[in-house]
Amino acid sequence: xxxxxxxxxxxxxxxxxxxxxxxxxxxxxxxxxxxxxxxxxxxxxxxxxxxxxxxxxxxxxxxxxxxxxxxxxxxxxxxxxxxxxxxxxxxxxxxxxxxxxxxxxxxxxxxxxxxxxxxxxxxxxxxxxxxxxxxxxxxxxxx
Amino acid sequence: xxxxxxxxxxxxxxxxxxxxxxxxxxxxxxxxxxxxxxxxxxxxxxxxxxxxxxxxxxxxxxxxxxxxxxxxxxxxxxxxxxxxxxxxxxxxxxxxxxxxxxxxxxxxxxxxxxxxxxxxxxxxxxxxxxxxxxxxxxxxxxxxxxxxxxxxxxxxxxxxxxxxxxxxxxxxxxxxxxxxxxxxxxxxxxxxxxxxxxxxxxxxxxxxxxxxxxxxxxxxxxxxxxxxxxxxxxxxxxxxxxxxxxxxxxxxxxxxxxxxxxxxxxxxxxxxxxxxxxxxxxxxxxxxxxxxxxxxxxxxxxxxxxxxxxxxxxxxxxxxxxxxxxxxxxxxxxxxxxxxxxxxxxxxxxxxxxxxxxxxxxxxxxxxxxxxxxxxxxxxxxxxxxxxxxxxxxxxxxxxxxxxxxxxxxxxxxxxxxxxxxxxxxxxxxxxxxxxxxxxxxxxxxxxxx
Numbered sequence: 001x002x003x004x005x006x007x008x009x010x011x012x013x014x015x016x017x018x019x020x021x022x023x024x025x026x027x028x029x030x031x032x033x034x035x036x037x038x039x040x041x042x043x044x045x046x047x048x049x050x051x052x053x054x055x056x057x058x059x060x061x062x063x064x065x066x067x068x069x070x071x072x073x074x075x076x077x078x079x080x081x082x083x084x085x086x087x088x089x090x091x092x093x094x095x096x097x098x099x100x101x102x103x104x105x106x107x108x109x110x111x112x113x114x115x116x117x118x119x120x121x122x123x124x125x126x127x128x129x130x131x132x133x134x135x136x137x138x139x140x141x142x143x
Numbered sequence: 144x145x146x147x148x149x150x151x152x153x154x155x156x157x158x159x160x161x162x163x164x165x166x167x168x169x170x171x172x173x174x175x176x177x178x179x180x181x182x183x184x185x186x187x188x189x190x191x192x193x194x195x196x197x198x199x200x201x202x203x204x205x206x207x208x209x210x211x212x213x214x215x216x217x218x219x220x221x222x223x224x225x226x227x228x229x230x231x232x233x234x235x236x237x238x239x240x241x242x243x244x245x246x247x248x249x250x251x252x253x254x255x256x257x258x259x260x261x262x263x264x265x266x267x268x269x270x271x272x273x274x275x276x277x278x279x280x281x282x283x284x285x286x287x288x289x290x291x292x293x294x295x296x297x298x299x300x301x302x303x304x305x306x307x308x309x310x311x312x313x314x315x316x317x318x319x320x321x322x323x324x325x326x327x328x329x330x331x332x333x334x335x336x337x338x339x340x341x342x343x344x345x346x347x348x349x350x351x352x353x354x355x356x357x358x359x360x361x362x363x364x365x366x367x368x369x370x371x372x373x374x375x376x377x378x379x380x381x382x383x384x385x386x387x388x389x390x391x392x393x394x395x396x397x398x399x400x401x402x403x404x405x406x407x408x409x410x411x412x413x414x415x416x417x418x419x420x421x422x423x424x425x426x427x428x429x430x431x432x433x434x435x436x437x438x439x440x441x442x443x444x445x446x447x448x449x450x451x452x453x454x455x456x457x458x459x460x461x462x463x464x465x466x467x468x469x470x471x472x473x474x475x476x477x478x479x480x481x482x483x484x485x486x487x488x489x490x491x492x493x494x495x496x497x498x499x500x501x502x503x504x505x506x507x508x509x510x511x512x513x514x515x516x517x518x519x520x521x522x523x524x525x526x527x528x529x530x531x532x533x534x535x536x537x538x539x540x541x542x543x544x545x546x547x548x549x550x551x552x553x554x555x556x557x558x559x560x561x562x563x564x565x566x567x568x569x570x571x572x573x574x575x576x577x578x579x580x581x582x583x584x585x586x587x588x589x590x591x592x593x
Contacts, residue, residue: 036305
C-alpha cells in the first residue's frame with residue numbers, strides 16, 4: 001500500500017499531518033503500538049525538518065506486511081555535511097524554531113534511533129532524499 | 144461483570160433522541176452511530192467522557208448513577224464527597240456546613256475524597272522519585288501521566304496504547320477514600336456502605352468495572368446533581384459541625400492544575416477538555432514533550448468541577464474551589480492534622496502503605512482500532528477503505544449515521560454499513576437508475592415501433 005502526502009513549506013502549523021495519518025493507518029492495521037510510535041516519531045521529525053529547512057516536500061510511505069518504508073523528498077538547500085548533521089545537539093535551526101521547542105539538534109539522531117534503517121542522499125542546492133524503514137516485528141533498536 | 148459487555152454509565156434516552164448528528168460529531172472516539180433515527184453508543188469504544196451528555200441539545204444522553212435510596216441497605220452509611228461538591232455552593236456555606244448537610248440527608252459519616260487525594264499525591268511523588276533512579280527496571284517512562292481521570296485512562300487504552308506505560312499505576316482518590324473507610328476506620332465491620340458523591344460519570348463505570356485493580360470498595364456512586372436540591376434545602380437549616388479535615392492541596396484536585404500544584408512538580412503540564420487532551424497526547428506520541436515530568440489531564444473543562452453530573456457552571460465552580468482552598472491555607476487548624484487524626488492509623492504514612500495504593504492489575508490496550516486481527520486481511524480492508532473514501536463526497540455531513548466519510552468507509556469495510564447509506568451515493572444511484580429507465584422506455588417491441 002502506498003501513500004503520498006505533500007508537506008507544506010509555508011504553513012508550519014500543518015506540519016505533522018502526514019505522520020498523524022500514517023499513525024492512524026498503522027493503528028487500523030493492528031501494528032504493535034511500540035512500532036507505531038517509533039514510526040510516528042521518526043516521520044514527525046522528518047516532516048518538521050522538511051518544513052523548517054527545506055520549504056516543504058513530499059512524504060511517501062509504502063506499507064508491507066513486515067515493514068514500512070518512508071521516503072521524504074525535498075528540493076531544499078541540501079545538507080553539506082551529513083555526518084555533522086547526525087551529531088546530537090548540532091543544529092542550524094533559526095532562533096524562532098528553537099523557541100517553539102524544536103531545533104535542539106536531535107531531529108536526525110532521533111530518526112536514526114527510531115528507524116531500523118536510515119539513509120540520506122543530499123546535494124547542496126538541489127535537495128535531500130531521506131529513506132527510513134521500520135520493521136514491525138523486530139524489537140531491537142527501539143527507544 | 145461480563146468483560147465482553149462493558150458497563151457504561153453514559154447511555155441513550157431513546158425517547159428524547161431525535162437522531163440528529165450533534166453528539167456523533169463530538170465523540171472523541173467515534174463511538175456513536177445513528178441507527179434507525181437514534182444515536183447508539185458502541186460499547187467497545189465509549190470512554191465515558193460525557194462529551195455527548197454535554198453537547199446533546201435534547202438531553203437524550205445521560206449518565207446513569209445511583210439514587211440516594213441506594214444507601215438504605217447498609218448499617219453504616221458513609222458519604223465520600225468529591226472536592227467538586229463544595230464548589231457547587233456559595234462560599235458563605237462552609238465546607239463543614241456542606242458536610243453536615245450530607246449527614247442530614249441520611250449519611251452516618253463523611254470522609255472527604257480531598258483527604259485521600261493527598262495520599263495519592265504522596266504515592267505519585269514516590270513513583271516519580273523511583274523513576275529518576277538510574278537503571279531502575281520499574282521506572283516509569285517520562286512524563287508520568289496521572290491516572291485519576293478515568294476517561295483519560297480509557298482514551299489512552301483506545302487511542303494511544305503506546306502511552307499506557309506512562310500512566311501512574313496508582314488507584315484514584317475515590318478508591319483510596321473508600322479503602323480507608325472500609326479497611327482502616329471500620330476494619331472488619333459488617334454492613335458498611337461507602338458512597339461517592341460524584342461530579343463524574345466515568346466514576347460510576349469505574350466503580351463497577353475497575354481498571355488497575357480487581358474490585359472497587361465503593362458501594363454506590365451518587366451524582367452531585369441528584370443531591371443538589373435536597374442538599375441546598377438542608378444547608379440553611381443544618382447546624383454546622385466540625386467535620387472537615389482535608390487540606391487545601393487535596394481540595395484543589397477538583398480543578399485543573401490542582402493536582403500538579405499538589406505534586407509541586409514544576410515541569411508539569413495540566414490540560415483539560417477532551418479535545419485538548421487529545422492534542423497533548425498526540426504531541427507526546429510524536430515525541431515532542433521531552434522536558435515534561437508530569438501530565439495532569441482532565442477530560443472535563445476546568446477539571447472535575449466541569450463533570451457531567453454537576454450543576455454549577457464549571458468556571459464559577461473552579462473559582463469557588465480556588466477561594467475555598469485559599470481560605471484553608473489561612474487556617475492552621477486545617478493545614479495540620481488534628482492530634483486525634485495524626486495519631487490514628489488512618490494516614491498511610493509509610494512507604495509500604497503508600498505502595499498499597501498501587502495498581503494490582505495491568506491496564507491493557509482496548510483495541511478497537513484494528514480493522515482485523517489478521518494483518519493481511521486488515522491491509523485488504525484498508526485498501527478497500529482508501530478506495531471508498533475517494534468516492535464519498537468528503538463533506539462529513541453525518542447523514543449516513545457515521546461521524547465522517549472516513550468513518551463510513553470504515554463501517555462499510557467492517558460490514559456494518561453499505562455505500563448507499565451515503566445520501567449522495569444514493570442520489571447518484573437514483574439518477575443512474577432513472578437514466579436506465581428512460582433508456583429502457585426508448586426500446587419498443589417491433590409491433591409498436593412506428
